[in-house]
Amino acid sequence: MEFKDLEIFQKVAERGTVTEVAKEFKYVQSNITSRIQKLETELNTRLFNRHRRGMTLTPEGKKLLSYSNQILLLKDEMEKVVQSNEEPHGKLEIGTVETVFHLPKILSSYIKKYKNVDLSLFTGVTETLEEEVLRHKLDGAFVTESTFHPDLVSHEVFQEELVLISDTRSTTLEQLNGQPILCFSEGCGYRARLKSWYKDQNIAPQKIMEFGTLETILRSVAMGLGITFVPKSAVLEMERNGLIICHSLPEKYSKIKTVFIRRADTYLTSTIEKFIETIEANK
Structure with a gap:
């Protein structure tokens, strides 16, 4: 059994198709197929269910995937340990x-x-x-x-300090209560802090809008679409240019x-x- 066979097995398990894996490894599809078949022969078990839409792991294949992850991670760590005294590369x-x-x-x-x-x-x-x-x-x-x-x-x-920012029309925290919150998806630490502040103030946000990039959030705030909670260092230039207003919250929520x-x-x-x-x- 070769490490490359396990790498190919992992990729096929992840992608569910030989075609994509062949492109990634720059092999012909028959090479990928034969390596999978070789692995199945060596282990004397079927690793994949083949069907029109691709390939899915059998129960035995799922067991091998768990072990192959550990084997390849150990291989990577072994290589790093051996090379540890070298210049970073x-x-x-x-x-x-x-x-x-x-x-x-x-x-x-x-x-x-x-x-x-x-x-x-x-x-x-x-x-x-x-x-x-x-x-x-x-x-x-x-x-x-x-x-x-x-x-x-x-x-x-x-x-650093997190600040609640709004467009220039809202000068007090009270004016922000009904505005939509613009933020990243669940799991964002800043979003969690802001939700905690709202909860402690007994305020229920009327609307939460999720965005993928900070730039889009900041532009949207400046255009009056809603408010957000970000590090002050990230918006100093916008504040200096008069595009937004920064509102401070108690240290319990803002120091991060x-x-x-x-x-x-x-x-x-x-x-x-x-x-x-x-x-x-x-x-």
């Missing part, structure tokens, strides 16, 4: 919430210093990013401080920490170790 996949204002400075410092690292950045809300780190999909993520899963460790990045999370049980390679050092140097 290879892939580094990092997640982040959209409002980490200091992120460009951190990334720029790291990439300029360690040119052999292929760094990829993915955005999402805190709960989703936490899950991706736990599932080894990401090497780490910048998220809002919370009570994390025990398998995670966190490194403080910075603390951004942290960098990673799995506690994975080997700390030089690539991720130097990334954490860069975070510390740019606080």
